[in-house]
Amino acid sequence: MSATKMVSLTIEGRAVSVPEGTTILEAAKAAGVLVPHYCYHPGLPVAGVCRMCLVEVEKFPKLAPSCATAVGEGQVVHVYSEKALEARKGVLELLLINHPLDCPICDQAGECELQDYTFQEGRADSRYREPKRFNPVEDFGGDVLYVTNRCILCTRCVRFMDDVHEAPVLCVSERGDRAVISKAADADLTQPWAANVIDLCPVGALVSKDFLNKARAWELDRTASVCPGCSQGCNTVLETRDNVVMRMKPRPNDAVNQFYLCDVGRLDYHWMNRADRLESPKIRLADVLSPVDWEIALGQAAEALRGRRAYVVASPQLSNEALFLLKRLIGATGGEGAFRCATGPEAPLPGVDDLALRADRAPNVRGAELLGFTRRDGDLLAGLKSGDVLVVAGDALDGVDLRRAVDAATVIVVGTVLPVGLPTPVAVLPIANVAEEEGTFTNLRGRVQRFLQAKAAPGLARPSWYALADLATAAGAPSDDCALPSRAFAALAAAEPAFSGMSYDALGLRGAVVAGAEVAR
Amino acid sequence: MSHGPSAPAHAHGHGGEAAPYVPVFTEGSARRRELDDLISRYPSRRAALLPALWMVQQDRGWISEDAMREVGEQLDCTAAYVKGVVTFYTMYHQHPVGRHFIQVCTTSPCLCAGADDVVKAFLEHTGCKELGLTSPDGKYTVIEVECLGACGFATPVQINEDYVECVTPEKVPGLLAALGD
Known part of the structure; x- marks a missing residue:
């Protein structure tokens, strides 16, 4: 294949050079100029139906839809010329003719492209005086309204x-001002990835039933995270209000999930808000658990571990950092580590390579394996010997006999x-869940990805890396090099060849692949 | 599968009856041969979509969701795609209509010539309560249409495939009587 031919052009006075065949809209994006658009989406085929991306190209007889027009050598493009602005103002006025303008009760308000562009370049009022067309709300099935x-x-x-999705159940039905989106008979949007249409919808037409009337978009704090639902490790944004996770949305990452997040992952965040949490360290006194200070609980745990083997059952929901510190604990006591992972049917998204809701329904199975934990889906406690101290780390015992x-x-x-x-533990150390701490997961392709803290942990609960560093130290594996999650990760990278050379800074929010991992299977 | 064009109005009542759907394009049927012949003229199967839908409408009087699915299967497109096409064109019926489907032209010249009164007369004499509704006996459905292209003979009315020109309210009862059952 010959080298791609480059085409040079000027967009809003900025010189830009892009491969031949690039559209003006994408070239503008490369030049740092946003062309308003609705139907264009980088993950979808070009349709050219909304007319919102009209731009003026010098020497063109009329305005060009920039999403469907390829760049030409020496073109001069004006996105914000009077002519282009006038045309888009007209498009917006037409789009708003039958729009109910119900922003005060619309979930999309605040993150609505119709709102944004109308504010940016639309008319302040409408000249339309006729009654608006009305159609009832329709339940599309799944999470989609x-x-x-x-x-x-x-x-x-x-x-x-x-x-x-390659599940063609939607169509445009009717025509003219009667046109609506409609489903084929007996079909609905219960396909495993269907709720992505909610994110794709640039306006408030497709909304989430789960998020319906729950929060205003501008009240939400957004935190980069990773979906803990399966071993794919889709990049997500956790959106919180008042320390409560209100919803989870996909965060684009071409190497993992493009723009998408499956419905199972998307809707499985409510547990992050559960209220019946361990909030205080506890120790066993006369067979009853009593709340105590961290130091006392850690001391009690160290006492129990002295001279004994630790059999650690770890959850694959734990971060690499937490698992690494557990590995130190195991090393110091001559014990062993095991984990189990819940499984479910795999559900691929057909249009995207190597993207699926994976059978392994935990985010860090690969990390647990790389850090030497043995997978025991059958009998998690098979390696438990008489006289061992059973260390249950993370919520690893769900579904275990x-x-x-x-x-x-x-x-x-x-x-x-x-x-x-479980028999009454000698010590209970409360930790944060994935939404409440910082850390990394290793996905099934060996990509190590960071997640950040979205909300505060309850009571005296500490981040897992913090609690486990203290526990490892108390058990004779000094871990004062792990006083921050970034340092815990640096210690991990220094000790484990697979993670060699990695750091939080180097990972960024896109992640990096561990040494020796096949990129695609 | 010899459904005459006048059969379907009873056979398909309003609102999902339990009777199983009988395909139009069964293996070896005349309709199937006709469709296959049409398909052979086009570069893709789905190009025959509009005529295939006409065949369904001629045989059944309307195009049900089951029929959309059948046509989709015949022409390698999805039921959703077929639905988009059926609903785009107003001349495909998405509900059963009367055996005599009466379309009264109400575009400007005909309105000037009193098309409104013709519409009223048809509604009154057919027993149809409203435009678009079928009379209780299943015989008639009356709708307004845009220009039938016979402005010189206002008001034209199309009944099934036939044009009747220069219709006035007085002529309506006689016209209906002449239609028979």
Whole structure:
């Protein structure tokens, strides 16, 4: 294949050089100029139906839709010329003719492109005096509600279902001012990735039932995170208000999930807000757990571990940093580590390479394996020997038969909730969940990705790396090099060849792949 | 599968009846041969979509969601795509209509010539309560249409495939009687 030919042009006075065949809209993006648009989306085929991206190109007889016009050598493009602005003002006025302008009760308000562009370059009022067309709200199934009146018919949802999800159940029905998005008979949006149409919708026409009337977009604090739902490790944004996670949305990352997040992951965040959490360290006094200071609980745990082997069952929901510190604890006591992972059916997104809701429903299975934990899906406690101290780290015991745990003389729990059915632990150390701490996960392709803290942990709960560094130190594996999550990760990178050379700064928010991992299987 | 053009109005009542859908393009049927012949003229199967839908409408009187699915299967396109096409064109019926489908032209010249009164007369004498609704006996459906292209003979009315020109309210009862059942 020959080298790509480059084309040079000028957009809003900025010189830019892009590969031949690039559209003007994308070239403008490269030049740092935003061309207003609705139907264009980088993940979808070009439709050219909304006319919002009209720009003036010198020597063209009329305005060009920049999403569907390829660049030409020496072109001079004006995005904000009087002529272009006038045309887009007209487009906006037409789009708003039947739009209900119900922003005060619309979930999209504050993150609505119709609002933004109208504010930016639309008319302040409407000249339309006739009654507006009315259509009822329709339940599209799954998490999707279709508020027909707000729809601008950009067809992003139709194209997503047709070309990316390859489950073509949506269409534009009727025509002219009666046109609406509609489903085929007996079909609905219960496909595993269908709720992405909510994110793709530039206006408030497709809204989430889960998020319906829950919060205003401008009240939400947004934190970069990673979906803990499966081993794919889709990049996400956790959106919180008043220390409560209100929703989870995809964060674009071409190397992992493009623009998408599956419905299972998207809707599985409510547990991050659960109220029945461990809030204080506890120790066993006369067979009853009593709240105590961290130092006392850590001392009790160290006492229990003295001269004994630690059998660590770790959750694959724990970060690499936490697992690394558990590995130190195991090393100091001559013990071993195991984990189990819940599984479910795999659900790929057909239009994107190597993207699926994975069978392994935990974010850090690969990290646990790389750090030497043995996967025991059958009997998690198979390696537990008489006289061992059972260390339950993270909420690792969901769905495990605990009768054998009685064999362990002593139990230490490091978790967010107390496992049911376990003998009373000698010490309980409360930790933060994924939304409440910083750390990294390693996805199934070996990509190490950071997640940041979105909310405060309850009570005296500490981040897992913090609690486990103290526990490792108390057990004879000094871990004062792990006083910050970044330092814990640096210590991990220094000790583990697979993570060699990595640091939080180097990972950024896109992640990096561990040494020796095949990029695609 | 010999459904005459006048059969369907009873056969398909309003609102999902339990009777199973009988395909139009069954293997070896005349309709299937006709469709296959049409398809052979086009570069892609879906190019035959509009005529295929006409065949369904001629045989059944309207195009049900089951029929959309069948046509989609025949022409390698999805039921959603077929629905988009059926709903785009107003001349495809998405609901059963009367055996005599009466379209009264109400574009400007005909309105000047009193098309409004013609519409009223049809509604009154057919027993249709409203434009677009079918009479209780299943015989008639009356709608208004845009220009039928016979402005010199206002008011033109199209009944099924036939044009009747220069219709006045007085002529309506006689016209209906002549239609028979």
